[in-house]
Amino acid sequence: MLSLVLALPVQAQGLSNAELSASSPSVAQLAIIIDDIGNSWQKGLDAIALPGNITFAVMPHRKHSIQLAERAGRLGKEVMLHAPMATMNNRELGAGALHENLGEKLFKLRLRFAIDNIPYVRGINNHMGSRLTTSTNAMGWVMDVLKEKQLFFVDSRTHANSIAFEQAQQYGLASAKRDVFLDHERTLDAVHRQFKLAVTIAKEYGNAIAIGHPHNVTLRYLEHVIPQLEQHHIETIFVSALLKTGNQSRPNTARYNLPKPQPDLDELFARLEKKRNLSLNQNNRKPESTVHN
Numbered sequence: 001m002l003s004l005v006l007a008l009p010v011q012a013q014g015l016s017n018a019e020l021s022a023s024s025p026s027v028a029q030l031a032i033i034i035d036d037i038g039n040s041w042q043k044g045l046d047a048i049a050l051p052g053n054i055t056f057a058v059m060p061h062r063k064h065s066i067q068l069a070e071r072a073g074r075l076g077k078e079v080m081l082h083a084p085m086a087t088m089n090n091r092e093l094g095a096g097a098l099h100e101n102l103g104e105k106l107f108k109l110r111l112r113f114a115i116d117n118i119p120y121v122r123g124i125n126n127h128m129g130s131r132l133t134t135s136t137n138a139m140g141w142v143m144d145v146l147k148e149k150q151l152f153f154v155d156s157r158t159h160a161n162s163i164a165f166e167q168a169q170q171y172g173l174a175s176a177k178r179d180v181f182l183d184h185e186r187t188l189d190a191v192h193r194q195f196k197l198a199v200t201i202a203k204e205y206g207n208a209i210a211i212g213h214p215h216n217v218t219l220r221y222l223e224h225v226i227p228q229l230e231q232h233h234i235e236t237i238f239v240s241a242l243l244k245t246g247n248q249s250r251p252n253t254a255r256y257n258l259p260k261p262q263p264d265l266d267e268l269f270a271r272l273e274k275k276r277n278l279s280l281n282q283n284n285r286k287p288e289s290t291v292h293n
Contacts, residue, residue, distance in 0.1 A: 027233050027234070029206060030208055030236055031055060031237055033054075033212070034211075037057060037065070039062050041063075044068040045068070047214040050222055051227050059094075060084070079122060080125055085098045085132035086128075086131040087128045088131045098132060107141050122240055126164065128158055129164075131159075147171055155177040155178065156177075178209050178210075180198040182195060182213075196260070199262055199265065225265070
């Protein structure tokens with residue numbers, strides 16, 4: 001876990017290194033991934049406009065994938081491939097979908113082609129994948145390609161029995177697994193609750209990975225909250241940076257804990273809610289010319 005470098009007050013001068021370390025606030029490192037980039041031009045632009053070190057997971061072969069990945073990369077954001085993988089219910093996944101029944105050769109060709117078509121790609125995570133991420137053979141094929149391409153891997157953990165992260169570790173890849181989904185429920189309250197859970201895990205274990213999507217509610221929440229995080233000792237970092245600093249092991253149950261109270265974040269959220277309610281009231285107010293006494 002990193003420590004903030006602060007200008008120390010006069011009364012702190014003369015303290016030992018141990019005392020300074022103990023008295024300095026620690027930084028909770030949070031890697032935020034925005035999935036499903038490429039389907040919508042406007043939502044992609046809105047996501048890329050978010051402040052902070054955000055990582056964008058781009059769908060392969062979608063209408064706007066290349067242009068949005070190019071834009072994100074040129075703006076210094078981090079880009080991943082959001083690789084569609086087979087589900088338990090055989091959901092239609094579109095172009096670039098990976099299925100075990102493709103066979104090893106075609107499977108690897110399809111994955112390489114998807115990777116090569118995304119500018120600035122640094123790693124991949126799975127889109128869906130409840131079936132494929134439980135397959136030892138298929139995950140071995142994925143890791144073969146990632147090792148060849150020198151890319152990192154993030155297990156989105158769309159199934160409790162996923163072995164994807166363990167496979168990546170066995171292959172010696174830089175890898176991690178998702179801690180929190182931000183927007184299973186598309187309300188500000190739900191996103192705030194999940195964000196606090198991500199911060200709770202990050203403070204406990206040094207860092208955390210949160211995955212969201214370019215939904216209006218998610219982007220609006222992050223747009224207002226991210227600029228305020230640094231003063232509350234929360235740092236947004238790219239996934240690649242998190243992997244370099246180390247992704248401390250934590251029990252799977254950490255994902256299901258209740259978020260601990262975060263007074264600073266709650267205060268920020270209260271102001272956001274107040275602003276939202278004021279805006280709604282103004283929008284719903286009838287023009288004076290239509291009011292009859």
